[in-house]
Amino acid sequence: MHDDKEKIANAKPYSQVPGPKGYPIIGTLLTFLKNNGYYRKRPHLLFHEYKKKYGPIYKDKFANQELIFISTPADVAAVFKAEGKYPDRGPNMPWITYREQRKKSKGVLIGEGEEWRKSRSVMDKKLLKMKDVGEYCERMNQVISDLISFIKQKQITDNLNGELGNLQDALYKWSFETINSVLFSKRLGSFNDPPTPIAEQFYNNVCDMMDATGQLVFLPPYYKYIKTKRWKKYCSYWDTLFEIGGKLIQEERNRLLSNGLDLSQMSETGRRTEEMEFLPYVLSRGELNDEEIAGNIIELMMAGVDTSANTILWTLYILGKNPDIQEKLYQEVSGILKDGQFPDSQTVQKMPYLRGVIKESQRLYPVLVATARILDKDIVLSGYHVPAKTRISAVMYLMAMDESIFDEPTKIIPERWIRSSPSSQHQRNPFSFIPFGFGPRMCIGRRIAELEMELLIARLILQFRIDCRNETDVGMTFRFVVSPDQDIRIAFQQRV
Numbered sequence: 303m304h305d306d307k308e309k310i311a312n313a314k315p316y317s318q319v320p321g322p323k324g325y326p327i328i329g330t331l332l333t334f335l336k337n338n339g340y341y342r343k344r345p346h347l348l349f350h351e352y353k354k355k356y357g358p359i360y361k362d363k364f365a366n367q368e369l370i371f372i373s374t375p376a377d378v379a380a381v382f383k384a385e386g387k388y389p390d391r392g393p394n395m396p397w398i399t400y401r402e403q404r405k406k407s408k409g410v411l412i413g414e415g416e417e418w419r420k421s422r423s424v425m426d427k428k429l430l431k432m433k434d435v436g437e438y439c440e441r442m443n444q445v446i447s448d449l450i451s452f453i454k455q456k457q458i459t460d461n462l463n464g465e466l467g468n469l470q471d472a473l474y475k476w477s478f479e480t481i482n483s484v485l486f487s488k489r490l491g492s493f494n495d496p497p498t499p500i501a502e503q504f505y506n507n508v509c510d511m512m513d514a515t516g517q518l519v520f521l522p523p524y525y526k527y528i529k530t531k532r533w534k535k536y537c538s539y540w541d542t543l544f545e546i547g548g549k550l551i552q553e554e555r556n557r558l559l560s561n562g563l564d565l566s567q568m569s570e571t572g573r574r575t576e577e578m579e580f581l582p583y584v585l586s587r588g589e590l591n592d593e594e595i596a597g598n599i600i601e602l603m604m605a606g607v608d609t610s611a612n613t614i615l616w617t618l619y620i621l622g623k624n625p626d627i628q629e630k631l632y633q634e635v636s637g638i639l640k641d642g643q644f645p646d647s648q649t650v651q652k653m654p655y656l657r658g659v660i661k662e663s664q665r666l667y668p669v670l671v672a673t674a675r676i677l678d679k680d681i682v683l684s685g686y687h688v689p690a691k692t693r694i695s696a697v698m699y700l701m702a703m704d705e706s707i708f709d710e711p712t713k714i715i716p717e718r719w720i721r722s723s724p725s726s727q728h729q730r731n732p733f734s735f736i737p738f739g740f741g742p743r744m745c746i747g748r749r750i751a752e753l754e755m756e757l758l759i760a761r762l763i764l765q766f767r768i769d770c771r772n773e774t775d776v777g778m779t780f781r782f783v784v785s786p787d788q789d790i791r792i793a794f795q796q797r798v
């Protein structure tokens with residue numbers, strides 16, 4: 303404590319933290335909007351420019367809010383270590399405003415303080431415990447089988463010499479169907495032909511809402527005071543999501559009751575958590591009411607779609623562009639899975655190269671380029687005093703591209719993640735790579751995401767050669783998560 307005070311007293315003042323100069327109220331918003339929103343679509347490039355110009359810590363102000371950007375593992379570690387019992391990422395204004403205007407509960411993604419902790423403590427066990435997550439392998443593999451059938455069928459109807467007309471759509475269906483099969487222990491029917499109305503409606507509304515949020519987050523929150531047509535449309539996307547979420551929860555409650563299960567007694571039967579499905583478990587804990595469960599479920603359904611689907615898109619891009627990496631991966635996976643065996647949580651543990659490939663994809667193409675914290679105490683970062691309540695953004699992308707952290711950072715080297723490999727870079731500070739964040743507020747879907755992605759890539763590589771048909775390099779663009787700036791064109795060639 304005394305040390306902290308001394309450190310702060312000796313630090314350079316906050317006013318000296320470098321950064322671009324902006325205008326009153328709007329700050330540097332125009333930098334984001336000029337040239338048809340060049341940097342709004344590519345914030346990672348602006349972060350890079352600023353790091354070169356101002357160094358590893360700088361401040362910027364837009365939409366009436368000042369942010370500190372940090373990019374050294376030491377600063378990132380210091381922030382996470384100071385985050386306390388109720389870590390706070392800061393508000394996502396459009397999402398929070400909708401919930402407040404409609405008096406709806408916030409879930410783990412946007413909740414704060416005790417409201418957040420209550421939700422998180424109910425769901426952590428079911429979503430982060432390896433044993434519980436391992437139980438989802440079978441249904442995850444069923445969804446993958448559906449995706450593979452879908453790919454084969456699309457290859458015929460799209461008639462593009464093995465390529466899919468819309469690979470992103472196929473992968474969104476996969477991640478959406480996977481997360482729903484975990485949450486509701488049933489399929490929603492995204493791969494049906496045509497998709498079930500409920501799957502289609504939910505999925506379309508998530509996409510529209512995400513797109514609209516991506517635009518609104520950069521603007522001052524005018525919608526708190528003026529309900530424009532655009533804002534009303536935005537709220538209607540959310541209304542539909544809540545309506546569908548509420549309906550699915552009610553259906554599950556009815557199903558359990560009609561099977562004669564008394565939810566209030568389920569938690570007292572001494573059953574182990576891995577023997578219970580997600581929703582019955584949450585309902586039986588009796589700590590969250592239906593509104594709170596709906597708020598949480600909708601957030602899980604949304605947070606698990608774009609993130610995993612885009613990471614897979616980037617991974618396929620890497621594999622399709624690098625036949626040598628693809629071949630090594632095939633050798634590893636085919637050496638472990640024999641005679642049509644499906645991968646599971648045990649077998650993927652024996653595939654370090656597979657995990658290295660996915661990590662490289664997350665390092666080079668981080669679907670979330672940064673995560674943030676607002677601390678309730680002052681801190682010293684890179685020698686500067688940063689006062690409590692400042693929003694501090696840890697930019698993962700900048701660490702990923704830093705050659706003092708990663709040797710040859712722009713090169714794809716899956717071996718750098720393999721302890722036994724001569725190219726291993728395992729001695730690195732663990733805070734230099736945090737694609738799922740860190741601490742009690744870390745991604746709650748991390749274990750699910752890692753498992754579903756490992757299973758999918760293992761199955762795809764066993765069945766197909768992956769050929770990338772993009773003729774120019776694909777860049778990253780911000781669409782709430784970082785997505786490819788052109789369609790990733792993959793042809794799946796059946797292995798014989």
Ligand code: HEM
Pocket residue numbers: 391410411412422481601602603605606607609610613669670672673674736737738739740741742743744745746747748750751
């Ligand atoms: C490749 C896939 C994914 C990536 C890269 C990713 C990344 C992240 C990151 C960086 C955070 C912020 C963590 C922090 O601030 O410390 C986060 C939070 C979160 N993620 Fe994920 N995520 C992924 C998949 C998923 C999935 C599949 C789900 C749903 C099961 C999910 C649900 C959430 C939720 C609910 C939060 C908020 C947690 C909280 O604030 O307590 N994510 N994710």
